[in-house]
Amino acid sequence: MTDAQDLDPEDRKIVTLARSARARNSVPEGAAVRDETGRTYVAGTVALASLPLSALQTAVAMAVASGATSLEAAAVVSEADAVAATDLAAVGELGGAGTPVLLAGTDGELRARLTAD
Numbered sequence: 001m002t003d004a005q006d007l008d009p010e011d012r013k014i015v016t017l018a019r020s021a022r023a024r025n026s027v028p029e030g031a032a033v034r035d036e037t038g039r040t041y042v043a044g045t046v047a048l049a050s051l052p053l054s055a056l057q058t059a060v061a062m063a064v065a066s067g068a069t070s071l072e073a074a075a076v077v078s079e080a081d082a083v084a085a086t087d088l089a090a091v092g093e094l095g096g097a098g099t100p101v102l103l104a105g106t107d108g109e110l111r112a113r114l115t116a117d
Contacts, residue, residue: 007102007110010034014075015104017042021055022077022106029078031055033091035068056087056101060094071095074116075102083114092116 007015014032017040022030027044031054034040043058053061056076063071074091076083083103091099099116 010038011073011075011100011102014040014073015077015102015108015110018055018075018077019104019106019108027055029055029076029080031059031074031076033059033063033074033095034072035063035066036070036072037068038072039063039066039068041066041068054084054087056083057090060090064094068094071099073100073102075104077104077106077108079106081111083112085117088114088117 014034017032018030021042021044025044029045032040032042041059041062043055045055046053046058071094091101101114103112104110
């Protein structure tokens with residue numbers, strides 16, 4: 001396991017933003033993505049009966065809705081031990097295969113460095 005302090009400053013920023021979104025909104029997950037221009041999009045889990053979205057799916061949707069054409073990186077903060085395949089697919093669809101996805105615990109400790117499909 002790697003502490004988030006060992007990350008590149010821009011990656012540490014999206015982990016911190018994801019962690020803040022989770023705490024601020026009292027949701028199971030927080031996520032943040034960074035687009036090709038360096039802009040960040042932050043979101044939490046959406047748990048509507050008619051619109052269930054993970055935090056990472058919501059952050060990707062926010063980036064798309066704001067005109068992003070690609071992603072540089074993504075981060076999700078969760079108690080889960082893995083990132084769902086659908087989340088990796090969403091990041092990959094916008095960012096391309098190989099886009100880095102960081103999974104951190106609720107304490108900000110990095111659990112895994114993954115890549116999008």
